[in-house]
Every structure is written in structure tokens, then in C-alpha cells.
Amino acid sequence: MQATEQRALLTIALLAAFADGNKADAEREEIKRIADSLAGDSGAPALAHLYQDVLLKRVNLAQAAAALPDGGQRQLAYEMAVCVCDADGTQSASEQAFLAQLKEALKLGNAQTAEVEREADALAAVPVASGAAATAAAAAATQAKVPEAELDGSILNHAILNGALELLPQSWASMAIIPLQMKLVYRIGKSYGYELDKGHIKEFIAAAGVGMTSQYLEQFGRKLLGGLLGKVGGGLGRTLGGAATGIAFSFASTYALGHLAKRYYAGGRQMSTAVLHDTFQSLLGPAKDLQTRYLPQIEQKARTLDAGQILSMVKAA
Structure with missing residues (x-):
């Protein structure tokens, strides 16, 4: 996987993390720490400003999705986003709307996403x-x-x-x-x-x-x-x-x-x-x-x- 594709996947993960709009300040700081840590561990300077790019809306879902040409990578991006949205419990209305938008941007059908939605939702519940x-x-x-x-x-x-x-x-x-x-x-x-x-x-x-x-x-x-x-x-x-x-x-x-x-x-x-x-x-x-x-x-x-x-x-x- 190329660095641009890794960055696109992490961008979608961060967008999913902020999709509900209700993150507490402590959680936001922890997400920032993680983004910085991942950048440092990977040795990729391009990742260092990823958190700011997402928070300040310098990157959007369509751009991130377009950077994933491979069908397997697009499937992975959606699976990961579902898990991020489900991590703290059942999905909010804004998270459901985000996932619907993501599915469309990634050009995925219901048949391709049903299994991971079922598995992740079951774990969350x-x-x-x-x-x-x-x-x-x-x-x-x-x-x-x-x-x-x-x-x-x-x-x-x-x-x-x-x-x-x-x-x-x-x-x-x-x-x-x-x-x-x-x-x-x-x-x-x-x-x-x-x-x-x-x-x-x-x-x-x-x-x-x-x-x-x-x-x-x-x-x-x-x-x-x-x-x-x-x-x-x-x-x-x-x-x-x-x-x-x-x-x-x-x-x-x-x-x-x-x-x-x-x-x-x-x-x-x-x-x-x-x-x-x-x-x-x-x-x-x-x-x-x-x-x-x-x-x-x-x-x-x-x-x-x-x-x-x-x-x-x-x-x-």
C-alpha cells in the first residue's frame, strides 16, 4: 500500500471519529496525540498534519475516497469507518448519515457492506x-x-x-x-x-x-x-x-x-x-x-x- 493510500485511509478514520460532532475535549486531544504518534512511528512527515487537515476541513470525504483506487482498499475504508462509529456504542443519526455518504463516495453496494455492518453493530451492542x-x-x-x-x-x-x-x-x-x-x-x-x-x-x-x-x-x-x-x-x-x-x-x-x-x-x-x-x-x-x-x-x-x-x-x- 502506498503512502497516499495509507493517508487516505487514516483521513477517513479521522473523519469518522468526528462524524458525531460530540467529542469531548479530552477525546479530541487523545485523537490528536494518536495522529501525532502514528506520524512519528511511521516516519512519514505527510501524516503529521493529518489531524489539523481533518479538523479544519482542508480535506473532505470525496478527496480521500478518490485516493483509493483499489476495491479492497475501499472496502477496508468502509469497514474501518463503521468500527470507528460503533466504537463508543450505537451509531448516532449524524454517524449514520456519514456512513451513507461514505458508502456512496466509495461506490460500494449494500451487498459489499452488509457483513461488516452486522458484525460491528453486534459487537457494539x-x-x-x-x-x-x-x-x-x-x-x-x-x-x-x-x-x-x-x-x-x-x-x-x-x-x-x-x-x-x-x-x-x-x-x-x-x-x-x-x-x-x-x-x-x-x-x-x-x-x-x-x-x-x-x-x-x-x-x-x-x-x-x-x-x-x-x-x-x-x-x-x-x-x-x-x-x-x-x-x-x-x-x-x-x-x-x-x-x-x-x-x-x-x-x-x-x-x-x-x-x-x-x-x-x-x-x-x-x-x-x-x-x-x-x-x-x-x-x-x-x-x-x-x-x-x-x-x-x-x-x-x-x-x-x-x-x-x-x-x-x-x-x-
């Missing part, structure tokens, strides 16, 4: 707990506190799984990371006797400084620039180098978020937003270092994952 899981968690919460070692094991397993999702070539595979993180926080809260809904968990994750839209945007960007997207064959060995940063990010963010939730709910939810954010950052660095130790397990987990089973796996988690 996954509840934090099924009826059976909620009942089991409530029962556990009325008993003695869940052993710390058991919680630590669950956090590590979620981190390994989310790192493995970064190795899958499908553009929407990384979208499963967010509901898995939400389910992890839900279960940790339950273990300390707190009844959590999706809204509370989103607020907790946002307070930690993990934006849902920006997180998916970073995962997609690193897959794109690392050359992993679309590599269905060829084995993990040839793709691991390009995906290493993304693996570390997803493993570490999940691991740090889990341990932050442990501290927060064990302490009676007494942390302020500033303390939550600072504590998460203090956990993130060691978690990135820890990822190296568990890289063999992450690779092994990736080899066992089937893209068609991701939704079932997320529902059961």
Missing part, C-alpha cells in the same frame, strides 16, 4: 453481562470477596486475549477489545459488591483516560502502518514485527485498566478523576514491560482465534 453471567456475579458478590489471585488471573487472561486480537488481519477484530475491557471492569466491580451498568463503566474508562473511539483509532492505525491488515496468510512470524506496538498497547491498556478497577472498587470508589487518570498512567508503563514476558502466550492465543468466533467469544466472556 453486546451487554456487559448476559443474564446467566449477571446472576453468577451477583451470587459471588454476596459471598466472601473474590480471591485477589483469581482477579489477577482474570485480568492477565483478558490482557493476553486483547493482545492476540491485534494479530488478526480483520479490520474489525480490534473492536472486540472494548467490550472485553468493559466486561472485565464489570466483573471486578461485581466482585466488590457494586452493581454496574454500561454507562458507569464507560465513565470509569473515560476517567482513566482511555477514549473508546480513540482507542480503536489507534489500534486500526497501528495495524495499517504495520502492514498487518489483510494478511490472512503468511503466518504470525512475518506480521508480528509490524503489530508489536499494537499488541503492547492493547495488552497494557487492558492490564492497567483491570488493576485500576481493582484499586478503585476495593477502595470504595473514592478516587477522583485526576487520581484515576494518574494511577492508570502509573500502571501503564510496567504493563507495557510485562507484555514482553507474555508474548509467546499472546502469539499462541492468536493462532487459536477464528474471526468467525469472535462475537461468540465476546458474548461468553
Whole structure:
């Protein structure tokens, strides 16, 4: 893929991120940080001003779409945009209008887009707990506190799984990371006797400084620039180098978020937003270092994952 095509895909991703027009200032700053980081990591100066170009409307959807001559790239652009719009929940009316405009600009028909729309929408709508899981968690919460070692094991397993999702070539595979993180926080809260809904968990994750839209945007960007997207064959060995940063990010963010939730709910939810954010950052660095130790397990987990089973796996988690 040429640099101009990478830039066009990232432009569409940023346009999708701002399609609802309701991004908080913190989320905007996080998206800017990601754009700058991706530019630095790729060594492509042309990417450095991408965020400003999108925000100041110096580039539009038609221009970005025209820079993607290949049908596979146009399909990828639409898949990615759907995932960005779905990352923080169901689509708003403005996001739906944006996707309709994008589909037209990319000259894609309904038959070409139906599958990814169905998969992404299903992932966005996954509840934090099924009826059976909620009942089991409530029962556990009325008993003695869940052993710390058991919680630590669950956090590590979620981190390994989310790192493995970064190795899958499908553009929407990384979208499963967010509901898995939400389910992890839900279960940790339950273990300390707190009844959590999706809204509370989103607020907790946002307070930690993990934006849902920006997180998916970073995962997609690193897959794109690392050359992993679309590599269905060829084995993990040839793709691991390009995906290493993304693996570390997803493993570490999940691991740090889990341990932050442990501290927060064990302490009676007494942390302020500033303390939550600072504590998460203090956990993130060691978690990135820890990822190296568990890289063999992450690779092994990736080899066992089937893209068609991701939704079932997320529902059961």
C-alpha cells in the first residue's frame, strides 16, 4: 500500500471519529496525540498534519475516497469507518448519515457492506453481562470477596486475549477489545459488591483516560502502518514485527485498566478523576514491560482465534 493510500485511509478514520460532532475535549486531544504518534512511528512527515487537515476541513470525504483506487482498499475504508462509529456504542443519526455518504463516495453496494455492518453493530451492542453471567456475579458478590489471585488471573487472561486480537488481519477484530475491557471492569466491580451498568463503566474508562473511539483509532492505525491488515496468510512470524506496538498497547491498556478497577472498587470508589487518570498512567508503563514476558502466550492465543468466533467469544466472556 502506498503512502497516499495509507493517508487516505487514516483521513477517513479521522473523519469518522468526528462524524458525531460530540467529542469531548479530552477525546479530541487523545485523537490528536494518536495522529501525532502514528506520524512519528511511521516516519512519514505527510501524516503529521493529518489531524489539523481533518479538523479544519482542508480535506473532505470525496478527496480521500478518490485516493483509493483499489476495491479492497475501499472496502477496508468502509469497514474501518463503521468500527470507528460503533466504537463508543450505537451509531448516532449524524454517524449514520456519514456512513451513507461514505458508502456512496466509495461506490460500494449494500451487498459489499452488509457483513461488516452486522458484525460491528453486534459487537457494539453486546451487554456487559448476559443474564446467566449477571446472576453468577451477583451470587459471588454476596459471598466472601473474590480471591485477589483469581482477579489477577482474570485480568492477565483478558490482557493476553486483547493482545492476540491485534494479530488478526480483520479490520474489525480490534473492536472486540472494548467490550472485553468493559466486561472485565464489570466483573471486578461485581466482585466488590457494586452493581454496574454500561454507562458507569464507560465513565470509569473515560476517567482513566482511555477514549473508546480513540482507542480503536489507534489500534486500526497501528495495524495499517504495520502492514498487518489483510494478511490472512503468511503466518504470525512475518506480521508480528509490524503489530508489536499494537499488541503492547492493547495488552497494557487492558492490564492497567483491570488493576485500576481493582484499586478503585476495593477502595470504595473514592478516587477522583485526576487520581484515576494518574494511577492508570502509573500502571501503564510496567504493563507495557510485562507484555514482553507474555508474548509467546499472546502469539499462541492468536493462532487459536477464528474471526468467525469472535462475537461468540465476546458474548461468553
